[in-house]
Amino acid sequence: MNKEWLITLIFFFLGAVFISSSIDFNYFNLIPELVKKLIEPITQGILP
Amino acid sequence: MSKEKKILGIESSHKRAIRKLYTLRASRFAIQVIFLIIANESLNLLLPLPVIGLSYPWTSFPSALDMLQAMIILLIPPLLPLGSIIFFNALFGRIFCGWICPFGFVQDVIHYLTSSKNFIKSSLHSRLKYIKYIIAVFSILIFIGWAYLDSINQLNSLASTYGRGVALMPYTSFSPDATLFGTLLFIFSLGILPNSISSFFSSFNAAIFIRYLILILVLLACSRVTRFWCRYVCPMGAINATFSTRSALGIYRDVGKCDDCGICNKICPVQIDVVNAKLGRIDSKECIMCFECVAACHTRALNVTFKRR
Ligand code: SF4
């Protein structure tokens, strides 16, 4: 197998492992909470 | 010898290439609009893939970079944003930049409206393109520094001095896409703009002023040079580029078919030297996978494929 494909596959599996472990950790449910937390700062300071 | 008329920069006799370029532009435009709507219409987090720009109050998709910074700073391992960045870029290259990113779309629209230049001096371009990597590294170091402050319970004092935005999302607090799709839209939604210009100005403080200034400067630069933000500044683009170097999907040039007409170089919005691509593969770090060069090539010497050459 050539080196180019090796790099592609390493990145591919690394990404897949990260995504699947984030599902294990229930991160998909964490995102809404985080977004709520983040909405506040983005609007802060722009109200008269 | 009379010069042949050109359509979209292509000689008018190359009808197939012109047709393909029109179709490609229309499809890309449509997909960008669809993603802009998805990014800005609340999906109530049915699809929480962190890929699109944060633009409260309408968006439900935080961008991967927004999530990455918040998770690092809040000491949560950023597996989901990092995983989706690595996975999609390893597979498809920077297709996000060419087809999905709402700020990339804004820059394309500016290009169509102002006919901004695709070219600047090559030596200058090859130096400037590294700035985005420096900005990306610098941003990540700031996230890690803020995470350290969080770990020793000092983040709150940072937030009380500089605001919660700077403490939780230091990059987003100043990025032009968040100003355009977040702050400005929010001000419109409150009816402050266009109804009450005076309350708009009374909302100004130093941070807001810097945000608007950055947005205006970036939009002006994009009206001079195509995709200026993507080429030279965007840290999200730099991170995408890092994992796209050997993407499975690539664009290859068939040396045998190429007649060196150079239209691909002229049409590329990010100034890639397609004609001189080493080993036949186009530089997939900088390429935003818009496929304009492929459509414009009248000899079909350029191909988008998963097959390595
Ligand atoms: S480089 Fe940045 S702004 Fe440009 S398309 Fe990619 S993510 Fe969007």
Ligand code: SF4
């Ligand atoms: S090399 Fe081709 S596909 Fe890549 S950005 Fe340039 S025109 Fe688009």
